[in-house]
Amino acid sequence: MSTTASIDREQEADSKAAQVVQEKVKRRWVSYFWDTFDKSPEERRFLFKIDAALLTFASLGYFIKYLDQININNAFVSGMKEDLGLYGNQLNYMQTCWTVGYVIGEIPSNIILTRVRPRYWIPTMEVIWAILTFSLSRCNTATQFYVLRFFIGLAESTFYPGMQYIIGSWYRKDELAKRSCIFHTSSAIGTMFSGYLMAGVYSLGGKAGFKGWQWLFLVDGIISLPIALLGYIVLPDVPEISNPWYLSKEAKQEVAFARKRMELEGRKNRAPYTWTKVKKIMSSWHIYLLTLLYVTFNNGNASGQPVFQQWLKDSTNPKYTVSQINTYPTSTSGVQVVTTLIYAWTSDSILRGARWPPIIFGGVMNIICYISLAIWDIPTGWKWACFILAGCGGGLSGLCMAWAHEICAEDNEERAIVIGSMNEMAYVFQAWLPLIVWQQVEAPKYHKGYIAVTIISAILIVAAIATRQLQIWETRSKYNAEGEAEDRTSDRSDTLLLQDNGKAVDTVHVTPDDKRFDLK
Numbered sequence: 001m002s003t004t005a006s007i008d009r010e011q012e013a014d015s016k017a018a019q020v021v022q023e024k025v026k027r028r029w030v031s032y033f034w035d036t037f038d039k040s041p042e043e044r045r046f047l048f049k050i051d052a053a054l055l056t057f058a059s060l061g062y063f064i065k066y067l068d069q070i071n072i073n074n075a076f077v078s079g080m081k082e083d084l085g086l087y088g089n090q091l092n093y094m095q096t097c098w099t100v101g102y103v104i105g106e107i108p109s110n111i112i113l114t115r116v117r118p119r120y121w122i123p124t125m126e127v128i129w130a131i132l133t134f135s136l137s138r139c140n141t142a143t144q145f146y147v148l149r150f151f152i153g154l155a156e157s158t159f160y161p162g163m164q165y166i167i168g169s170w171y172r173k174d175e176l177a178k179r180s181c182i183f184h185t186s187s188a189i190g191t192m193f194s195g196y197l198m199a200g201v202y203s204l205g206g207k208a209g210f211k212g213w214q215w216l217f218l219v220d221g222i223i224s225l226p227i228a229l230l231g232y233i234v235l236p237d238v239p240e241i242s243n244p245w246y247l248s249k250e251a252k253q254e255v256a257f258a259r260k261r262m263e264l265e266g267r268k269n270r271a272p273y274t275w276t277k278v279k280k281i282m283s284s285w286h287i288y289l290l291t292l293l294y295v296t297f298n299n300g301n302a303s304g305q306p307v308f309q310q311w312l313k314d315s316t317n318p319k320y321t322v323s324q325i326n327t328y329p330t331s332t333s334g335v336q337v338v339t340t341l342i343y344a345w346t347s348d349s350i351l352r353g354a355r356w357p358p359i360i361f362g363g364v365m366n367i368i369c370y371i372s373l374a375i376w377d378i379p380t381g382w383k384w385a386c387f388i389l390a391g392c393g394g395g396l397s398g399l400c401m402a403w404a405h406e407i408c409a410e411d412n413e414e415r416a417i418v419i420g421s422m423n424e425m426a427y428v429f430q431a432w433l434p435l436i437v438w439q440q441v442e443a444p445k446y447h448k449g450y451i452a453v454t455i456i457s458a459i460l461i462v463a464a465i466a467t468r469q470l471q472i473w474e475t476r477s478k479y480n481a482e483g484e485a486e487d488r489t490s491d492r493s494d495t496l497l498l499q500d501n502g503k504a505v506d507t508v509h510v511t512p513d514d515k516r517f518d519l520k
Contacts, residue, residue, distance in 0.1 A: 035175050035348065043261075046254055049246050050170055053234040055179055058163045059186040061126060061231065064224040065159050066190030067197075068133045068152065069098070071220050072145075073306040074198040075213035077313055078322055083211060089440050090142045095304070097146045099431040101153030103424050109158040110165055110420035114270050114413055117241065122162050123231030129155035130224035137210060137217040161423040165416050168405035169238040170258065172265045173353050176405060180398030181344030185337045188394065191303075192330040192337075194220075199323040240269045267409045281414045289467050290404045290418055291425045296460035297359070297400055298426035299433055300366050300453050301393045302446070307373075308332060308387045311444040332391040340395025347399055355403040359396050359464040366393035366457035374450035393457065407471055 036044045076091050112121060132152045139145050163183065171179050198216050205212030236244040239258040247254040259269075271277070281287060308329035312320045320328070343358035351357060369386040372378055378386075404422060408415040437449040 035178070042257070046257060047175070049254075050236065050258075051179070053244065053246055054167065054170060054236055055182060057227075057231055057234050058167065058183045060227045061122075061159055061163065062183060063186040063190040063193070064126070064130075064220075064227050065156050066187040067194050068129060068220050068224060069156065070191050070194045071133075071136075071198075071216050072098075072149070073309065074194050074326055075216050077306060077309045077325055078198050078202055078213045078216070079205070079211060080213040083213070084140070084142065086142060089435070090145075091440050092434050092438065093142070094145050094149050095434060096431050098149040098153035098156075099427050101150040101155075102157045103153075103427045103431060105154045105157030106161050106424035106427070107417065107420040110161050110416045113162050113165060114416050117237050118162060118166055119232065119235040119237050122158055122235060123228050125155045125158040126228030126231060127225065130221050130228050133217055133224060134221035137214040137221075157424075161420045164401045164405075164419050164423075166235075166238060168401070168415060168419070169240075169262065169267065169412075170236070172261060173406055174348055177347045177353075177355065177399055177402040178344045180402045181340045181395065182398075184395060184398040185340045187397075188333040188336040188340070188391070192333040195326040195330045195333075199326045202322055202326075238270075265409065267405075267415075268412045270412050273413060277411070277413060281411070281417055284414070285470055286404075286408055286414065287418050287421055289463060289470065290400070290407065291421050293359075293403075293460065293463040293467055294397075294400050294422035295426045295429055296456050296463055297362075297393075297396045298423075299429045300363065300457040300460050301390060302370070302438070302449060302453060303332075303336075303390075303394045304430060305434065305438045305446070305449065307438075307444065307446055307449070310446075311383075311387070314444045329387070331388045332394075335388055335391030336394040337391075339392045340398065343395055343399055347402075353406075355399045355406075356464045356468045358399055360461050362393040362396045363457045363461040363464070365389060366460075367454050369393075370450045370454045370457070374447055374454065376445055376447065403467070407467075407474075 036047045039047070072091070072094055076086070080086065081091075109121070109125075129152050132148055132155065135148055136145065136152075139148065164180065167179055167183060168176065194216075197219060198213075201215040201219055202212035204210070204215040207215075210218065234244070234246070236242050239255060239262055242255055242258070306329075309325050312325045312328060339362075343362070347353065347355055347358055369390045369392075372382060372386045400422065401419060404418055405415060408418050433452070434449075437452040438446060439448075442448070
């Protein structure tokens with residue numbers, strides 16, 4: 001009896017999922033503000049639960065990741081440099097050690113996520129990096145920082161590509177960019193908060209035997225640890241293996257509903273790794289061009305370098321305080337937050353899922369700002385504007401990841417590996433590029449750095465255009481091939497009209513042997 005009831009619930013979930021397909025022909029105006037306003041009550045309740053759990057944890061986790069990642073820059077300009085005698089390129093080496101650890105861990109971590117439960121793997125790594133962040137407060141030499149920063153990077157490598165993989169396993173195309181970009185804005189918020197936090201804790205210098213910059217690492221760890229522990233409770237895994245407590249009332253039905261949503265979106269479940277699969281992944285343009293797209297985004301700006309802070313610290317007319325040096329540059333992160341959200345809503349709603357226009361706009365803004373800073377001898381007001389408006393190019397990560405989820409939807413393992421490769425190769429470049437073009441001894445002008453990111457931003461624009469064209473070509477080729485196959489194997493086909501309370505919401509091409517729907 002229980003087996004029959006379970007089958008009935010699965011069938012009911014399938015039926016509901018088919019009925020609430022997102023409207024593509026005609027949309028109500030409220031959907032441009034938030035996509036759930038234009039969905040069925042069942043789907044709205046479901047998305048509310050997933051957003052509240054998954055999106056909240058993802059954003060908080062990325063917030064602490066960037067809080068812990070950027071704190072080294074804020075500590076450096078707030079007394080650490082002078083206290084430890086770091087007058088060479090030690091800051092560059094600390095950043096590189098973190099990046100090397102991050103690079104080593106990314107793809108292996110995402111492969112692990114296709115085999116084990118994310119709800120255990122990701123929070124455990126977060127706990128480890130929170131503990132290591134505490135340990136930074138006891139470092140007395142540059143070498144100690146190098147070692148700890150390497151292991152912090154290794155632990156943090158699990159989070160961003162892993163959470164992007166999970167987000168891409170729950171949301172449909174009209175929902176994905178907004179969630180990915182909301183997730184990404186927490187990095188800018190973490191950067192901003194670290195600046196304000198450093199300004200606040202600097203006054204604690206001398207208390208309990210710790211200097212102001214050491215207190216920053218302690219407070220960061222205190223903030224990070226409870227957020228990491230929260231992951232064990234709320235992270236929902238992926239729909240294929242998920243059974244979270246907050247879907248408790250109708251858990252099996254809602255999980256089946258989530259699986260059907262991804263089936264209708266064309267996103268595949270987990271499958272074994274085979275040599276054929278690996279060859280297919282490595283011979284596709286997906287992994288190479290999407291990786292190039294993300295590498296140029298991630299390295300086409302100066303967000304990882306304290307360029308704004310260094311310029312303020314070098315200024316003698318006027319002379320800025322430690323608090324001002326840490327807080328004024330947060331305006332760049334504020335611009336990043338605003339533009340990231342604008343990109344997300346524009347891409348999902350107005351542009352109907354097109355990811356490339358905001359990416360090109362961000363690349364153009366980078367070129368304008370960094371060419372101006374490379375010239376350097378420009379009006380002070382315009383220099384301030386360039387440092388601040390450079391945030392326009394920092395919010396493209398969510399769009400790039402959303403685009404990758406859509407392009408790689410038909411192979412779960414490809415999607416996981418491509419997402420990991422995108423992030424990993426971006427940080428491979430970030431490991432050595434600063435040692436060449438962002439050398440600390442060249443602060444605050446960084447002429448080579450500004451020229452380099454200008455060129456990289458131009459390549460970003462080319463990569464976005466090429467990705468769009470190849471995606472169009474691939475989609476046309478696939479549909480042409482499917483059409484030929486249907487002509488050979490079917491005597492007839494029907495167009496199924498999906499309805500929600502009597503209103504047509506979508507059409508699906510169905511062949512006679514399609515078991516998902518009954519043709520009438």
